Amino acid sequence: MRDVISTYLNQFDLDIRKSNDARFMDQKCTPDVVCFIADCIINTIHPNQTFVVSDIWNSQYFVKNTRAIFNKPWATDEKAQHEYDKFIQQPLRMLGYAQILDVTKKGSQNHYRVKNEDILDYIAQRERNTYNFLYCYFEKVLTDSGFWRYFLEYKNNPNKDTFNELKERYTRFIIGHTAINGKIEVHRIFPKILNVFAVENQIPGSEKGRISKYDFTFSDLMYNRKNWRDMNKDKTITRQEAEMEVDTVQQEAYNAYYVQKAIALIQKIQKESEVHDQWGSGEATQVHHIFPKSLFPEIAHYVENLIKLTATQHYTKAHPNNRTAQINKDYQLTCLLAKADTIDRSLQRFGEKYYRKESFIYVCNIGLSVSIETNLSFTDIKTRLIDIYNAA
Numbered sequence: 001m002r003d004v005i006s007t008y009l010n011q012f013d014l015d016i017r018k019s020n021d022a023r024f025m026d027q028k029c030t031p032d033v034v035c036f037i038a039d040c041i042i043n044t045i046h047p048n049q050t051f052v053v054s055d056i057w058n059s060q061y062f063v064k065n066t067r068a069i070f071n072k073p074w075a076t077d078e079k080a081q082h083e084y085d086k087f088i089q090q091p092l093r094m095l096g097y098a099q100i101l102d103v104t105k106k107g108s109q110n111h112y113r114v115k116n117e118d119i120l121d122y123i124a125q126r127e128r129n130t131y132n133f134l135y136c137y138f139e140k141v142l143t144d145s146g147f148w149r150y151f152l153e154y155k156n157n158p159n160k161d162t163f164n165e166l167k168e169r170y171t172r173f174i175i176g177h178t179a180i181n182g183k184i185e186v187h188r189i190f191p192k193i194l195n196v197f198a199v200e201n202q203i204p205g206s207e208k209g210r211i212s213k214y215d216f217t218f219s220d221l222m223y224n225r226k227n228w229r230d231m232n233k234d235k236t237i238t239r240q241e242a243e244m245e246v247d248t249v250q251q252e253a254y255n256a257y258y259v260q261k262a263i264a265l266i267q268k269i270q271k272e273s274e275v276h277d278q279w280g281s282g283e284a285t286q287v288h289h290i291f292p293k294s295l296f297p298e299i300a301h302y303v304e305n306l307i308k309l310t311a312t313q314h315y316t317k318a319h320p321n322n323r324t325a326q327i328n329k330d331y332q333l334t335c336l337l338a339k340a341d342t343i344d345r346s347l348q349r350f351g352e353k354y355y356r357k358e359s360f361i362y363v364c365n366i367g368l369s370v371s372i373e374t375n376l377s378f379t380d381i382k383t384r385l386i387d388i389y390n391a392a
Contacts, residue, residue: 001129001351005119005136012099015144022178024097024141026090027188030223031130031196036069037091038124039261041114050104050113053088062088068253070223095120098137122353125265131218132352134196142193147173151197158203163211166194195221258301263287269346269354270308275338279312286314290335291367292327299367304343304360307335333389336364337382344378 016024037056044059045051056062063075066084075084092112096103100120102113114120123130142148147170154166171186180186191206198205198216205216266287273284286309293300315322317331343355361372364385372384 001122001353002132002136003351005122005133006140008116008119009098009136009140013144014097014141015146016141016174017145017177019097020178021097022174022180022186022189023090023093025094025138025189025193026086027192028087028090028223029094029134029192030221031127031134032069032222033087034091034094034134035123035125035127035130036065037088038095038120038130040065042121042124045114047114047117050111052109052111053085053092056088056092057084065257068257095123097141098133125261125354127222128218128356129352131196131199131221135200138193138196145173145177151194154194155197155201155203158198158211160211163204163206167206255297255300259293262301262303262306265303265354266306266308270342272308273310273313274307274342275309275313275334277313277334279317280310282310282312284308284310286311288314288318288335290332290339291363294325296367299363302359302363304339304355305363305367307339307342309335329389329392333385336385340378340382340385 014024016022040056040059040062041051043061044056057075066072066075066087072083072087089110092101092110093103095101096110096112100114100116100123102115104111104113119133123133139148142151150166150169154162167187167190170190171183174180174186174189175183187209195205195216198212199218199221202215204212204214205220206212271284273280288307288309289296289300290305290307291299296305299305309318313331315324317328318335320326320328340360343357343360346353346355347357357378358374361374361376361381364370364372364381368385368388370384370388372381376384
């Protein structure tokens, strides 16, 4: 999918020296925030509709889910105005600069329209997708602007001196070519760019104005960032994979949002049952958690843990005798093998637009308490799964 994004962006000249627009990126444009705002557009705005910030702000989808995901004040609270104006506006302006949205100025207000629904939908699906988009986008903007080479120089020798040199050079560049005339504003935005680059290249990023003491990780990029280094967590996993340390009420609402989002994606992309057996004929109306949501809440929102089934498959095979609290282990293996085939075909056709092999393996490892290696082929993964169930 990165190739698709880059091919699209290459149609445009995004040189900051020509646009003089410093808002190609901004402080609130973290992967989780941009992903959420894109999701709000997909779910509240008609593809051909012109919209403004308030159309997002006043939607029930935004009001409900912002509270659940970011634990912010209710968007309907008048006191929360300054909490939300930049939260919505900055991602919209960034997506406008990236030509994902069309932007028209009417008076003092920006009016937006979806320009590339396919990429916007990809961004909205999950934060990892948003990260992929941001990396391609930053590379394009900074290459067009003649600045990418300085990031590559830092990558080759990341230390305190090269970090300070890159930061100072970037500050001079932005002040010299845009309306921003103060270092403080530039220094707020610079980490949002550098840290995506740092995650991609597994090098230190920027933290509190200085070079970080560690290589930046995906979960470090988030607006909802937790200090995962104080927890016994695998730093290569996403925030969603390591989130279970927060308030229970918020956690339930948070999980519900991501589960419904994943179910909606499966309903959209899988039209027929993914299990081709004697019960698979007929309309596939059911989205089934291969590993139950009640037992494995940490993987309940993974599309790799969801499979499209017919009602017969769901209520007589996956859940024996319609007892939804029970799982047929034999049919669970059938579902896993079918899901592996679905993901394999999707990756070959669309790349990582919808699924990731690493996420499927993570789901299997959590659900089965095993350690399947990420470098295995899908054929080998299925063989391992069969061996695991046969040995149980």
